[in-house]
Amino acid sequence: MIVVTGATGHLGRLVVERLLTKVPARDIAVAARNPDRAKDLAALGVEVRRADYAKPDTLGPALAGAEKVLLISSSEVGQRVPQHSAVVEAAKAARVRLLAYTSVLHAGTSNLALAAEHQATEAVIRGSGVPYVFLRNGWYLENYTEHLAPALQHGALVGSAGDGRIAAAARADYADAAVAVLTRDVEKPVYELAGDHPFTMAELADELSRQTGKRIAYRDLPPDQYRAVLIGAGMPGAAADLYVDADVHVAKGELDDSSGELRRLIGRPTTPLAAAVRAALGR
Numbered sequence: 001m002i003v004v005t006g007a008t009g010h011l012g013r014l015v016v017e018r019l020l021t022k023v024p025a026r027d028i029a030v031a032a033r034n035p036d037r038a039k040d041l042a043a044l045g046v047e048v049r050r051a052d053y054a055k056p057d058t059l060g061p062a063l064a065g066a067e068k069v070l071l072i073s074s075s076e077v078g079q080r081v082p083q084h085s086a087v088v089e090a091a092k093a094a095r096v097r098l099l100a101y102t103s104v105l106h107a108g109t110s111n112l113a114l115a116a117e118h119q120a121t122e123a124v125i126r127g128s129g130v131p132y133v134f135l136r137n138g139w140y141l142e143n144y145t146e147h148l149a150p151a152l153q154h155g156a157l158v159g160s161a162g163d164g165r166i167a168a169a170a171r172a173d174y175a176d177a178a179v180a181v182l183t184r185d186v187e188k189p190v191y192e193l194a195g196d197h198p199f200t201m202a203e204l205a206d207e208l209s210r211q212t213g214k215r216i217a218y219r220d221l222p223p224d225q226y227r228a229v230l231i232g233a234g235m236p237g238a239a240a241d242l243y244v245d246a247d248v249h250v251a252k253g254e255l256d257d258s259s260g261e262l263r264r265l266i267g268r269p270t271t272p273l274a275a276a277v278r279a280a281l282g283r
């Protein structure tokens with residue numbers, strides 16, 4: 001039995017979809033804090049279990065009988081360490097043979113503010129004695145392609161990423177990586193996963209210009225000005241801080257990678273930027 005947590009999220013759904021091409025539905029259970037949102041997954045024949053990371057008493061039953069568990073990191077930034085720790089405890093109690101955790105690229109050295117909770121979770125997992133694999137996911141291409149409207153409207157992308165390269169890959173690429181470690185023998189405990197085609201924000205703007213036929217420029221802003229733009233667009237301060245922090249670290253090359261580990265793990269090239277932009281623009 002393989003249990004996938006966070007299964008009603010974007011990544012989780014892709015994992016379950018792809019897992020079903022490799023493993024019979026009866027061998028998959030999905031854990032969701034709101035089982036009503038998993039009705040489509042139940043219709044695919046997988047068992048749906050209630051699991052709220054913030055309610056440890058739900059986690060034992062959710063992981064019961066699991067041989068392998070994919071812990072998709074919680075989206076509740078600031079709450080993640082206790083939440084993930086509760087899942088690790090439940091995995092230990094269930095004596096799972098493998099706990100796969102979606103961490104962040106280069107977690108061992110990353111200075112991103114967002115990395116701190118992943119680093120702490122990795123430490124909890126390492127200390128638990130549960131066999132593990134860390135899927136250190138780089139940035140999603142969708143972080144950009146799902147938010148193109150303002151750039152198309154204003155003819156400009158803004159950020160503080162300088163000319164830092166971003167080795168982003170599609171969620172579907174990371175989902176295939178998760179399926180690979182859940183369905184094959186795991187060869188090592190840590191995978192640094194990133195796209196084959198790193199790009200700068202200026203290159204993203206060029207790709208947008210090319211595909212839309214409109215001039216879209218990248219305007220690099222000092223971090224405080226970028227933060228003001230995000231707040232002005234209605235983003236809460238805490239989220240704006242994380243966006244700005246990420247860009248500052250992109251500028252230092254922290255989300256670049258040329259290891260090719262994702263490509264090797266999934267046995268195919270990762271999704272190119274141009275394809276992701278084309279799909280987002282519906283072309």
Ligand SMILES: NC(=O)c1ccc[n+]([C@@H]2O[C@H](COP(=O)([O-])OP(=O)(O)OC[C@H]3O[C@@H](n4cnc5c(N)ncnc54)[C@H](OP(=O)(O)O)[C@@H]3O)[C@@H](O)[C@H]2O)c1
Pocket residue numbers: 005006007008009010011012032033034037051052053054072073074075076083102137138139140143
């Ligand atoms: N690498 C990147 O670029 C990047 C970008 C964004 C996020 N991330 C990280 O990767 C994770 C997966 O990405 P995603 O795109 O699939 O994000 P997502 O769609 O927001 O999925 C997050 C999942 O976590 C679940 N969750 C949140 N709090 C929970 C709780 N208390 N108990 C149980 N489940 C809970 C959500 O449940 P519901 O379905 O009920 O909401 C959802 O299924 C995110 O959570 C975040 O940590 C990475």
